Amino acid sequence: MLGQNKTQQLSMFGILLLVMGQVLPQIDFSIVNVALDVIGSTLKTDETGLVLIVSLYGVSFAALITTGGRLGDKYGRKRMFLIGIIGFSLASVICGLATDIIIMLIGRVLQGFFAALLLPQILATIHSTLTGARHRYAVSLYTSIAGLSVVIGQVVGGWLVSANLFDLGWRIAFFINVPICIVIFLLGYFIIPETKSNAAKQNMDIGGIVLFILCLSLLMIPISLGKRWPELWWLLLGVLPCAILLWRVEKSYELTGRKAVLPPSLFKIPMVINGFISEMIVTFTYPGYLFVTALCLQSEIGFTPFESGNTFIVLGIMFFIGSLLSRPLSQQIGDHKSYAIGGALTLIGFLGTIALFHSYHYELRFYHLWIATGSVGLGNSIMLTSAYRLTLSQVAKCYASEASSALVTVQQGCCALGTTFAGTIYSLVLALGYLNAITISIGILSLIVLLVCIAIYIKTRGDLTQCLG
Template structure:
């Protein structure tokens, strides 16, 4: 384990920096304990910055489209391209942190995220903006998986539940605060820059994060980190691109033959990826995806729920932002404020779920959350269909109350559930998979907007027709969102039922798959 090269004034801090990661399982000197909690703030700011950028564009879509002349497909790529690049690079980003140092890769990701934010902010055409967004997603893929990995190795097993709860709440708040942040920046027209400050605001945050991160974060890496699986990365990227590209472009292009061929081909390509990973494991190599992790109910079931929530978010937020602004004529600020109940109640639900309800009632809390969120979407569909363009602001806010509570009850405990049985050496890969699943769901959900929302909307060449049909198209979309929540309810039966602790003799890896076997480094609470 390399020593931290940043000079420190406290001798005790220098000593602990040179210790193996496992040494942090015991009590820490007071100065070091304070330092890692301050470093957590840096990590959470980076998490919030990334989470905001997932949805901040949605509220600015009408302004970006009017200013740059972007087509519907280009707008979907600006929204979904970030999530797709993020998803494709997250597993490799986590592996790079394990190999070359999580602090080093985290700082490289922050630097790249800051630079690409500048590119997006000064873009003069939709093509440049799209390229900047994809590059921004790739930079985030280096930055974000290191956050969970650094938390995983810096905090003891007793602390991780609380820290993961904070992480989940901050991440969720960032995603939900994105529309309001975007609305304030767009409507404020800072320095006459219109929508551009939604990206440029990352510049001071990124620079501050680089400085603070270099000073506060302790370097760590996996003692037996696996190498990079380049072929696996290319196969997975190809399969996912074959899936998402035709979903976004197909409707606008009239579904040419190549889009249909790519959709069909995505299935065997992804199957080939899984077969190749099994072959790598059988040969004792280092796969991109550690398949042994999926043998754990907490991991596989939790990832399934993450995927469904990503799908629901991808479909809902883009359609919701366009419905409010182009269908109802809301200003960006009014549209952003209408989502305030969602943000506030999600935070409240997350706090109550993680600290009070899940330890007592277990899986049933998460299932109740899924049903509550689905009920909110059904209510929204009825209100939209009943009132049309005459719907009031408070009526658009009402369905977001159960949706916010429901999502909060689920999202906060999910990260802890997914990573609770992960061996120390696979922390980077597991956190990469966790984030990849959510982002992939959002990318596919955004792509599905073409089929679910835009296809029902029609009237591409007539803005007046599109505006009049917005409420109906949005109401048509909401049952699909509700269906995703209901599917999450069913899938939650796959995760353990009650809060408990692992057996002390349990192992964290599978020798049959060629992975190093070791006891998990923590007994984090599970829903068993």
């Protein structure tokens, strides 16, 4: 009770510190995106290396975010949050000092690890220490900042790199994390209350975590490196056996009454399966689109990091607006229809981007893309929130925590895979010209969105017909 009173007395400042911590890992993807070309030139790496810089961050984030939440429950959320902040700061220094691709990749993996350690503690601390109006305010701020972080990362990152502060170039995008982390740590130590979970004595699902990482690696390694080393494609043969083993291990783990990273019981509900597939498609196609669009604009059209960042301003704004409109829209027409509308808007944005590249060629300017990227941002946010509600609507309250953790794990994994997939397609086709590369890579993403929206629509109609019958 003392912790709760303390939080209420300092709630505004404490909430702001937590939100500052939330923004750091979420904008890091955006900051790297707007500096892809200059990072590649400095580290002397090609599209494959750039794909790994983005995707390895997502893999380590995805694999460990559930573990981060469990560690916070068991050892203290404030403690894990502050450890995550300091670790993220040190990992950012490693990235900023990198002189070759290997050091950069090590830094990115560590950034993902510590981001997974700090991020789950934020919402858990809010839920455990605030009630009533202050709780609603904090949750609203948390979800709103998630949308705005896209704008913050793109615009601020582009400006920082282009400004070349202290003659650091792109490195300032990583070094800027250090003073922010120090401020959060020093103030958070005194202001953020410590909380734990009374039900945090269960062991970690180490087997599930390891097998999940292995499955992602067996997919990502051949996709990202298969062009350079074709023999790595054989690793894809190990994906299915690894996935089956993961399923069996998780099923066995859950039968003992413990919390699995990916609980098999969740996937016995058809609506939950639909929701997970819907969520996977959103988080697979969206980062892939952002990556190849930003890469093409910088490496082929000649955009500066600042111009690249400005390209996605409207995307971030519309993402934020879409996150506000999604719930009332779903209440009016249902989550499936709102997801379909979001999918249509995303498709319009994807195809509009391709058309603009073909129309303007090297005369393309960042403001030409605002309508297309804005449509992607609006559509994606509606799809994302609708899929989230679809997934959790049929989950019993006793499984809500596990379902949310599994959903976030799958989201981050798909972000990494989507970036790897789209970047690899772009790289393979680039020899035929950048227009072909951008058309085919975004075109395939568009086809995936279209097919899944159609499949979910047909499946939904079938379920409704069966119920009515």
